[in-house]
Amino acid sequence: MRSLWGKAPFQFELRELPTPEPGPGEVVVQVAACGICGTDLHFLRHNPDWTPLGHEVAGTIAAVGPYVSRWQAGEAVIVENHVGCGVCQQCKNGRALYCQDLTTYMNDRAGFADYLRVRADMVQAFDGQALAPRQAALAEPLTVALDLLQRADPDLNDEVAVFGPGPIGLMLARLARLRGARRVFLTGSTRSTPHGRHRLEVGQRMGADVTLAEAEDDIVAAIQAAVPQGVDRVLVTAPPRTLLPAFEIARFGAIIGLIGIEFGKSGAEVTFDANAFHFKKLQLRASHAIPNHYFPMALDLLARRAVDPELLVSHTFSLEEYASAFEALTDPQQTAVKVVIIP
Numbered sequence: 001m002r003s004l005w006g007k008a009p010f011q012f013e014l015r016e017l018p019t020p021e022p023g024p025g026e027v028v029v030q031v032a033a034c035g036i037c038g039t040d041l042h043f044l045r046h047n048p049d050w051t052p053l054g055h056e057v058a059g060t061i062a063a064v065g066p067y068v069s070r071w072q073a074g075e076a077v078i079v080e081n082h083v084g085c086g087v088c089q090q091c092k093n094g095r096a097l098y099c100q101d102l103t104t105y106m107n108d109r110a111g112f113a114d115y116l117r118v119r120a121d122m123v124q125a126f127d128g129q130a131l132a133p134r135q136a137a138l139a140e141p142l143t144v145a146l147d148l149l150q151r152a153d154p155d156l157n158d159e160v161a162v163f164g165p166g167p168i169g170l171m172l173a174r175l176a177r178l179r180g181a182r183r184v185f186l187t188g189s190t191r192s193t194p195h196g197r198h199r200l201e202v203g204q205r206m207g208a209d210v211t212l213a214e215a216e217d218d219i220v221a222a223i224q225a226a227v228p229q230g231v232d233r234v235l236v237t238a239p240p241r242t243l244l245p246a247f248e249i250a251r252f253g254a255i256i257g258l259i260g261i262e263f264g265k266s267g268a269e270v271t272f273d274a275n276a277f278h279f280k281k282l283q284l285r286a287s288h289a290i291p292n293h294y295f296p297m298a299l300d301l302l303a304r305r306a307v308d309p310e311l312l313v314s315h316t317f318s319l320e321e322y323a324s325a326f327e328a329l330t331d332p333q334q335t336a337v338k339v340v341i342i343p
Contacts (some may be wrong), residue, residue, distance in 0.1 A: 004053050004112035004322055007112070010044045012322060020117035022065030027120050029079055030062040032133035033316075034111040036329055037141065040168065044326070046263045054111030054341070055081040058136035058220050069118045071159045076128035078139045078299065079276070081106055082291040083122050102291055112319060124295045127303055133338045134316055135302060135309035138167070138280070141338075142298035142307060144259065145171035147289035149179070152233050152257030154257055156180035159231040160251060161223060162208070163187050163198040164238035164260060167312055167338045168204050172235045177207030184208045185223055185231065187238075190215035198335035202311055223249045225308050236260045240270045247272060259287045312338045320343045 001019045006012050013324035022028045035056035040172040043051045061071050071077075084091050084099035099138050105118050126136045145168045156158050160176040162169050165188040178183050190196040192215060200211040210226065212219045223231065230251030236242055239262040246256050263266050277284075303305045314337040317325035322341060329339045 001052065001114035001318055002122060003110045003114075004319065005050045005110060006040070006044045006053050007050050008045055010326070013050065013238065013293065014319070014322065017113075019115055021328055022063050022068070022117060022341060023067045025120055026065040026117055027061055027071050028063040028124065029057065029059040029077060029116045029118065031057055031113055031116055031343050032059040033137040033340050033342050034058070035137045035141065036325060036341065041326075041330065042261075042263050048106050052108060056137045056140040057081075057108050057111040057116060057127070058133040058139070059116070060201065062115060064120070071120060071123065071309065074127075075321050076126050076133075076136070077123040078126055078136050078295065079105075079111070079116060079118055079213075079229040080122045080124065080292055080295060081111075081140065083119065084291045092107045097222070097292065097293065099291060104203075112223050112317075112322065112341050112343070124299065129163055130303035131299070131309070134313050136299065137340055138302055138307075138309050138312060138338065139295055139298040140292065142171055142301065143174055143292040143294045144168050144289040146294040146298060147292070148172065148235055148237070148257045148259045148287040149175050150294075151285045151287045152235055152255050153179060154235075157182045158233050159185075159227045159251075161184055161185040161234045161246070163201050163233045163242045163246060165196075165211075165234045166237060168259065169235070169237040170203055170312065170337070171307055172198070172237065173203050173208045174206040174237070176233075178306060183210065183226070185210045185212065185226070187212045187214065187219050187242075189213065189238075193332040194335050195332040199337060202337055206308075213309065220245050220248045228252075230254060233257070241267070243270050244272060247277060247280075247282060250280070250282055253282070254280075255283045255285060257285050257287055259289070264266060302305035313340055315339045316342050
């Protein structure tokens with residue numbers, strides 16, 4: 001079978017590997033679709049060693065191992081990339097979100113492959129009549145958006161700002177609307193390129209009331225003019241430097257949710273006035289959706305088009321076209337949102 005690996009700087013190997021056989025308590029999934037994530041780009045920019053690529057997987061059960069009774073060949077499933085152990089102190093106390101004894105396939109198995117062998121409890125069924133595989137593959141990034149939403153917990157009629165119009169930020173704009181946000185402000189880096197402009201336009205279709213671009217707009221001034229008292233929630237999916245304007249536009253007592261990351265010391269470090277943060281009674285809540293929860297909810301939202309997958313899946317490529325797939329996502333002259341590889 002084929003399996004896609006990569007390392008910095010944007011080097012690829014499409015390897016030929018033996019088709020896996022399921023062991024006890026395992027299943028093998030025939031991959032039908034796998035989305036490219038920003039994490040894959042981080043690997044290709046920063047990992048010096050060969051790394052398996054792809055973790056937003058939808059497919060069908062191809063084979064089941066001994067002691068697996070829940071699944072049968074041919075069932076449509078998505079694959080969770082991390083699951084809790086279920087037996088540690090945190091898991092047993094009902095806090096599996098904080099499990100540190102996780103199972104993952106991402107260390108040695110690629111989702112951009114023909115087949116993927118995983119533990120049987122790492123798959124979740126979906127309705128193949130309601131969702132095509134390329135659409136079901138959005139469940140993984142949607143669980144990431146749902147995790148940040150739950151951490152920041154916007155309330156009915158809140159003013160909400162979302163920083164970053166990538167797939168997760170666009171989903172959050174829609175989720176904030178579903179939560180009953182009074183207004184949603186979506187910010188991006190620029191609208192001067194087809195890439196940046198298109199994502200902000202998709203944001204409007206997802207439910208954003210106002211879209212702003214850092215390069216062309218004074219984001220802080222525009223939001224403060226619209227909401228003089230400050231917004232109730234800021235959902236940050238952009239690099240950490242955007243925390244500084246997030247603190248500025250937040251109202252007294254607001255909550256800022258953060259899932260934006262940046263590899264490299266210069267981009268990861270942020271300096272701010274802790275006294276001002278304290279006296280403004282702000283809260284900063286980090287979300288790191290590993291293990292991923294909320295897959296049944298994510299699949300239901302997609303199937304019902306409460307979050308419309310067709311607004312997000314902009315490009316599909318075959319596995320042999322992996323170079324074109326990654327180029328489409330990183331080229332500012334192209335209008336990519338979510339790029340999906342179809343083995």
